[in-house]
Amino acid sequence: MSCALRATRSSPSPLYAYVPKGHLSAFAVIWPSWLLLRTLSFRGVVRPDESAEFARPTAAVDTGRAMSRWNRLWRVAELPTTKAGVERAFSYFIAGVRLGTVAQMLPALHIGVATSPHRAAYIACWAAAALASIVGSAVTLVRRRPLGAAASCADFALACLLLVLAPMVLQEGERFGTWVAYQPGYALSVILVAGGVRGRVLWAGGLLGIIAAYTAYLGGAVGGNMTWTALGNILTYVVYALVIRMFYGFTRRIARDADDARAREAELARREEERRAQVLMHNGVAVLRLLTEPAGDAERSRLIDLAEVELRRMRSYLRGGQSRQDAAAVGAGQPVAVAALVERVCGRFADLHVDALLDLGAGLRLAPARADAVERALESLLLNVRVHAGASEVVVHLDQHDDRTWSLTVRDDGDGFDPQTVTPGIGLREVVVGELCRQGFEVDIDAAPGAGTTVTIRSGAEPTATAVAHDTSRGAA
Amino acid sequence: MRPAVAVVDDSPLIRESVGLLMPGLEVAAAVSTVEELVRRRPAADLVILDLHLANLEQQPDVRQGIAAIRAATGCGYRVCVYSQEERRFVLAACLAAGAGGIVSKALPTRRAEELFVEVAAGGTVMPQAVVGILEVLVRRDCITLLSERQRQLLRGRARGLSYAQVAKQLFVSESTLRGYWLELTRSLSDSLRDLTPAEIEHALGLAPGDLLELWPAEPTAPKDWWRTG
16 A cells, blocks of 8 residues: 655545544554454464574574574564564564554655754654654564564653644644654554553553644644544544553463473473383383392393383384374374374384384375275284294385385394294284285285295375375265 | 494493493493584594483483484484484484484393494394385385385395395395395485475375474574484
């Protein structure tokens, strides 16, 4: 919206007794709302990199990193929903209002200078207002929060002074409906930005001061219909001051509540983590204690086996393996994300050292029935590794190929077996091979004594997407 | 001939146990901080470096992580990280920072010793999780220097297949394959060092900025510090 400069002396519309009011009213209502919505709609509730504790290195790796930082500085949408983030958003709002006011004042400057009875005084007053707006914006942006009490007090005082001096520097009849008389608009901008000042007395006193100064500004110029216009302008000051004050206060309260909620969440997470660590270490400590006791070779050997199991459990904890169990659940009948499914199953085998490499199949989804078959098969395979293989490393690898087929490989470096002489148990024979083949998968088992076992499950010739669509529709029927 | 190693670990237990439990290594120095290593500059074929060197009790402000790797490699040492760290991007970041290998403290000492010898001889030891990351980077054309045979080898190793299994698939001898792997891992490590966090984030589908805190910044960065916690 461009500033509707009204330098003519025609009677102003009652709705636009002076132009700044019309312009700033829309500005004052829309921008805070937009700012609040954008801030609250921030994708991640909090970005840890914004807090001092998680501050990133200050040096940029490359230009892209530097550009990213620069962009982030100005992108309101990425401001954190913390108290600090909200204050930063306020600083953008304040700078916008103040610099916007200067922009509105600028086009009418030459007319004001030309028509003013005291040109030098007019220019001095105008310069003081512009300078205060620019300096105030810069300081606010640097501080990343609104101005403090002293600066706000000075702001109010300047606005009052400019209003009181206005009759001396303005020509008769120019006090309404023109940006030549910028003083009321400037005062409104001060009211808008000072809404965030902490002290209620200062805020109320400043507002009353501006109303009193505005009354002095009107002086003998008010008469006839203009009385009601002047009264409307005073009400505008009061209403906007109250609304913007409520906006500042409510937004700060939201941020405070969000910070409190995050602190509570962090505390609960810490307690849960502590509980998990206690549960996890409970058995390990007992085994270590027993290992320090004198014992025979047989007992010690058993204890070492137990220690090995506990060691694997602790390694899994260190890798964050337990969190795999919390993989997102899906709605009934919906295609299932295979990577999440595999992570969930691997999480149930915390005692095995499982490397789950799933990035290449991150987008793979299967119909629920087929996903169930894969889940049971993978669980059965890992159970076999746990019970029979004696493996030190297990790799679970998911790969979705360019032709949309996929494969899931489970490889362990354990004892292996000879497929020619050893009959597979019911788990491998029925749950893995039988059920998977019934679901249309291909299963390949490669094993040799002492060389571990590799089981590869493939989607078969049918492309995944087709299979999902087909199976989903069948399930729905 | 036994390779001479310098052990940098804040735990006296680890510093002592390397010499006692790994007879294939000659411990030239065992120090608790990388600052002390840099000051003493012992002659060593390999620096066995713990990733988490700071501890509140004795040395809260010492260099660790990426900064420690950089300090050691900056002195011309070949570095092998010996840590309990399991997070895959942290491990990949260590390779990107110049480490020649990463060995888990959870491995049996005999296996760890073999791997240290391999790194001291110029090899590159990568954890399985990092091999997985590299396979993704290659498949998504973030790393493009590989021949078809190298891609097949990486594909097999990412699935955990043994040298024997991959050799059988590729119709080459196991020893030849080991040579290929040595060459391939060096090449991949070099390529990893050239990538920016943004490129890796994009290839792996991570959110922008996810790797910034982990990944090594410019060596000249004023805040050449990296927290592993």
